[in-house]
Amino acid sequence: MLRLVSCQADSVTAPDPPQANAAWVVVGIDNGGTSNNATVLTATNEFLVDHLVEVPSRVTEGTALAVEAMESALDTVLTVSGLPRSAVRAVGLDTPGPASADGVISSRGSTNFSGQQWWGFDIRGALEARLGLPVVYNNDGNAAALYAHHEHFGADAVRRSSVAAIVGTGLGGGVVERGQVVRGAAGMAGELGHVMIPMQGLLEPDQPLPQCNCGNVGDAESVASLTGIVKNLLPYWLARHPDHPLAAMPIGLAAKSARGLAADGDALALKVFEQQAIALGRLFTIAAQFTDPHAYFVGGGVVETEPAFRSWFVDTVLANTTLRAEQRALTTIELIPHLDMAGARGAAVAALAVAARQPTDA
Numbered sequence: 001m002l003r004l005v006s007c008q009a010d011s012v013t014a015p016d017p018p019q020a021n022a023a024w025v026v027v028g029i030d031n032g033g034t035s036n037n038a039t040v041l042t043a044t045n046e047f048l049v050d051h052l053v054e055v056p057s058r059v060t061e062g063t064a065l066a067v068e069a070m071e072s073a074l075d076t077v078l079t080v081s082g083l084p085r086s087a088v089r090a091v092g093l094d095t096p097g098p099a100s101a102d103g104v105i106s107s108r109g110s111t112n113f114s115g116q117q118w119w120g121f122d123i124r125g126a127l128e129a130r131l132g133l134p135v136v137y138n139n140d141g142n143a144a145a146l147y148a149h150h151e152h153f154g155a156d157a158v159r160r161s162s163v164a165a166i167v168g169t170g171l172g173g174g175v176v177e178r179g180q181v182v183r184g185a186a187g188m189a190g191e192l193g194h195v196m197i198p199m200q201g202l203l204e205p206d207q208p209l210p211q212c213n214c215g216n217v218g219d220a221e222s223v224a225s226l227t228g229i230v231k232n233l234l235p236y237w238l239a240r241h242p243d244h245p246l247a248a249m250p251i252g253l254a255a256k257s258a259r260g261l262a263a264d265g266d267a268l269a270l271k272v273f274e275q276q277a278i279a280l281g282r283l284f285t286i287a288a289q290f291t292d293p294h295a296y297f298v299g300g301g302v303v304e305t306e307p308a309f310r311s312w313f314v315d316t317v318l319a320n321t322t323l324r325a326e327q328r329a330l331t332t333i334e335l336i337p338h339l340d341m342a343g344a345r346g347a348a349v350a351a352l353a354v355a356a357r358q359p360t361d362a
């Protein structure tokens, strides 16, 4: 079974039904390298904003200004929604990783949080202290996975499982079981990008083994990411076809241009994305052996293209996902809609689940 998710995404269902007609809301804040994007979710599962509401994230200016900018995101989206701060019962926050399950940034920092102030910084706790409201943390891959899961399954979310892979600069994603993100002991579950996948038949006979920034050779991200295109896929294909137009461009620009060319039917660009789709299919084949999910979600730039190209891409993922007949009858591969808002919306879904369990005083 294969179908594309509709773009009508304006409601989700929380794991625990909140009180009917409750007057409170939760706010989701998606923290990124340049912007914070925020959304508001009501106790009755309705998103009150249907577009990006963004403020600068100021993460390069240190921890204090960055936390202040998150509060600014909250105030901005409440203004847009016409709500007072007193209506907010909890806040969901997501950031790029690596971070612990409780929102402590890696002791070695990370791409987005490179200043030394950030090393080991408890970003969740700092925002909670500033706002005086409960703050629920997820990394951005997990937040997007949670949003996709709840958006896709609706009222059945608490009875369903899913695995999401999001192709961006890296390969992010998450594992959702019965409506809840699988976090793992150290908060590092669902790091799908660094799962090793079989390379035989994916690579050409003379193609070098792809290297990942994490140090692995031949993991999913080493192929299915923009970084994988830059470091591994395009250098190989362009060496074989030095007269190709992409060979005349700087490699970073060539990598970003490849998707448009593929959508226009360029054979070399299509080989690059075919290898990415095969990598995702093989990753999902491994996921099938671990959690046997009801759905696999694919997100990222490949989804934001013309319908014909994305259908071909998802069909190629599906063709390379080996499932048993019993699994194939039950499962589906879908695209994650509204990815630009998926982080904030997933963060809000997580916050709603927590807020709905709190004693009512609103």
Ligand SMILES: [Zn+2]
Residues within 6 Å of the ligand: 193, 194, 195, 212, 213, 214, 215, 216, 219, 221, 222
């Ligand atoms: Zn890796």
